[in-house]
Amino acid sequence: MSSPAAETYGPIFVGVVLNIVLYGIMITQTFLYFTVYKRDKIWMKLFVALLFFCDTLNCAFDIAFTYLPLVNDFGDLASLNYASWVFATDPAMTAIIALFVQMFFAWRVKVLTGSITAVCVIMFCSLCQWCGGIGTAIAVGMIPEFTHFQQFEVIVIVWLAFSAVADTMICISLVWHLRKHKTGFSQTDDVVNKIIRMTVQTGLITALCAIIDLVLFLATPAGLHLIFNLPLSKLYTNSLMSSLNSRAGWKYGNGLGVGTSASELGRSQIKGLQMQSEYGKRVSVMNSAGQEVYIDVESHEMIDSLDKGPSPSESSDVGTVKMFALPRKSSEKPSRASVGQAPSRPSVTF
Structure with a gap:
């Protein structure tokens, strides 16, 4: 019962x-x-x-x-x-x-x-x-x-x-x-x-x-x-x-990193990559030609040259993205040491 x-x-x-x-x-x-x-x-x-x-x-x-x-x-x-x-x-x-x-x-x-x-x-x-x-x-x-x-x-x-x-x-x-x-x-x-x-x-x-x-x-x-x-x-x-x-x-969830081909990167993806990157952080992507591209994000202060000195309300931070490509052979992997020896680094400021 x-x-x-x-x-x-x-x-x-x-x-x-x-x-x-x-x-x-x-x-x-x-x-x-x-x-x-x-x-x-x-x-x-x-x-x-x-x-x-x-x-x-x-x-x-x-x-x-x-x-x-x-x-x-x-x-x-x-x-x-x-x-x-x-x-x-x-x-x-x-x-x-x-x-x-x-x-x-x-x-x-x-x-x-x-x-x-x-x-x-x-x-x-x-x-x-x-x-x-x-x-x-x-x-x-x-x-x-x-x-x-x-x-x-x-x-x-x-x-x-x-x-x-x-x-x-x-x-x-x-x-x-x-x-x-x-x-x-x-x-x-x-x-x-x-x-x-x-x-x-x-x-x-x-x-x-x-x-x-x-x-x-x-x-x-x-x-x-x-x-x-x-x-x-x-x-x-x-x-x-x-x-x-x-x-x-x-x-x-779909963050970019090593191994992402350049053909897959549109303008919106690059913009999102710039916004998500932190100052001083290096991000690398792989393009379709077998080159590893490094993107450096740096911080600079922009000051009006007409004034004697910067003021908190007149100065702002802008980012500089430096991109350079290193050739990669099929049997070799790019090393971190070779990155600093790149002869030229074209920069793009946003």
Whole structure:
């Protein structure tokens, strides 16, 4: 004979465990963000901190509504059939977190695509799911019995259905825009494909989880939907943080180095190489003629000669890129010592 708590608190326990595991991933993602992206705008950092605070609060509430009936009210079988006010905070917190994340992605859709229609649809669906989540929390407080949760299935449908529609719209809008604006160059298209894969993975995970949660809620009163409902908030925050933390891979994933042929270098790649190089750093590339080309980046100060001396507001740093090629025989490799003996070094100033 199964335990009286197995039917209700079995799925709740599994959902809380998954929620805590995803919270650990969120901690790592947040630490990496504040470590790597120190130059992000202050509003972005505050936004990430707000999401992390909401996630922490949600985890505390989840642990509390699991602890109260299983520990404090141990042996009281009646308490296993009723949801406490702490349990009612979960749909509200999930809807609030989803609203923040979906509004951020709606802003990203506006910046990338400029489509006001898509942004309005996403914002409308996001606001509807937020209202549905708050309404679900209120309904749980009015009807706390787990077996009677299906009496307010309409508000739950509004919450989860509009949440899935908003996530799907975000995914479709970004993927459609990125595929439409491919350049035809292999290196840039590889970066675009990475962004598309990341967008599809993060967008469809939350949409799919919301749909499964809704189907199980309508199909059975056993509480199996809570396995997918409780970790839903962490899926939203982790999808956003993975999108923010993957920006370094988009920018530097196809970096240039030894072995890259000159025929593969366009003007945009050379410009990106100049911007990414540090002062005093030597970068080498291989051209199609078998020559190793070294690029030296140096720093010089430019001062107005009409003045007696430089002032902080009138001086600026400019970079000088010096490029020189060394012939390479098929059986020999260029040495570092021969580089300094090059007779001429034509320079290009940018």
